[in-house]
Amino acid sequence: MPKRGMLIVLSGPSGVGKGTVRKAMFDQGGTDFQYSISMTTRQPREGEVNGKDYFFVSKETFEHNIETGEMLEYAQYVDNYYGTPMQYVKDTLASGKDVFLEIEVNGAMQVREKMPDGVFIFLTPPDLMALKQRLVGRGTETMTVINERIHQAVTEIKMMRNYDYAVVNDKVDLAVDRIREIIRAERLRVPRVYPDYAQMLESKQVTETENGKDA
Amino acid sequence: MPKRGMLIVLSGPSGVGKGTVRKAMFDQGGTDFQYSISMTTRQPREGEVNGKDYFFVSKETFEHNIETGEMLEYAQYVDNYYGTPMQYVKDTLASGKDVFLEIEVNGAMQVREKMPDGVFIFLTPPDLMALKQRLVGRGTETMTVINERIHQAVTEIKMMRNYDYAVVNDKVDLAVDRIREIIRAERLRVPRVYPDYAQMLESKQVTETENGKDA
Structure with a gap:
């Protein structure tokens, strides 16, 4: 039986560029996941x-x-x-193949419930971290705009807590690199690789016992 | 207050090459951790x-x-x-700087107790996964040797469960690459970045209230 594949979910607020990042990643090639x-x-x-x-x-x-x-x-x-x-x-x-989903935040939470061992990546707009500087800056924006942006930021930040990783979409290629690194690192996580080692161990113990009996 | 640094612990069974991998990584340069x-x-x-x-x-x-x-x-x-x-x-x-430790398995477990939010990487010998094939193979090794290797493998595999990641030391440069990727990915984990966003949020809410009072 092949090792079970890993589920990778890319999501994030509307308009953050999930589709662009996903498309760039698959267009680049070298994506060993479906x-x-x-x-x-x-x-x-x-x-x-x-x-x-x-x-x-x-x-x-x-x-x-x-x-x-x-x-x-x-x-x-x-x-x-x-x-x-x-x-x-x-x-x-x-x-045994890994699967990549690029979906809306609402859908991502439905997936999290059904497949909690997936890797959930939240794509954040680059201006989320720069927001404070801009708002505090020269005070050229109206209170309505500021409050609207703050409300949006609060909502987006809170969403993040349901994810494993946060990737800033400052540049598409950088965001793709980060996602690839997360996937490669996740493949090395002990809960994912341990079953392989345990299985090997088990079959060896069988070997050991059989040989022992024959001896 | 700067963001708190991340503790990275590299460990693994005696003789696996921890010191060689660590030295190669720091000799390569570009290590933004201490x-x-x-x-x-x-x-x-x-x-x-x-x-x-x-x-x-x-x-x-x-x-x-x-x-x-x-x-x-x-x-x-x-x-x-x-x-x-x-x-x-x-x-x-x-x-705010990340710290890298390269220590024995016993020490790593002492650190895990004191600093459970560290990143614990277990370096495995390449032959652990190849062991089965070799043992099952042509049967040229004596039962004593086989049993000894099995016992050692069992001990090593069990150690792994106390770690976050398992990195095979098949080639030093590849092991270094994997460790670097783990570190970069870990820096994007939500529990690590969330405080930054939350802090930003908090200061904005202060701004909002102050502006609101002034309006």
């Missing part, structure tokens, strides 16, 4: 390919999937559903 | 410099340090003490 294609009920746009950009399905099919528990996570935006089919993720992990 | 120099009661060898290779102290001084709780960890080998002075580690962490 991207899980989302399912949606919206119409394909010009140039979008079914099974590559999305799995385009009917509303009836999507709702059937929800009812039968076949969605790992999903959400409704305006009149359309978006989500991650469960089966592909499960099969890929079972085959 | 190596904590050990203290010992043994005599300096030819070429060893006090305060660089070790802090060379008398047995009385070392035992006084133990009694007054000034050793983060220590052990006795043959007739000599070896250990890590607490003060340097504490001061460096408080100044």
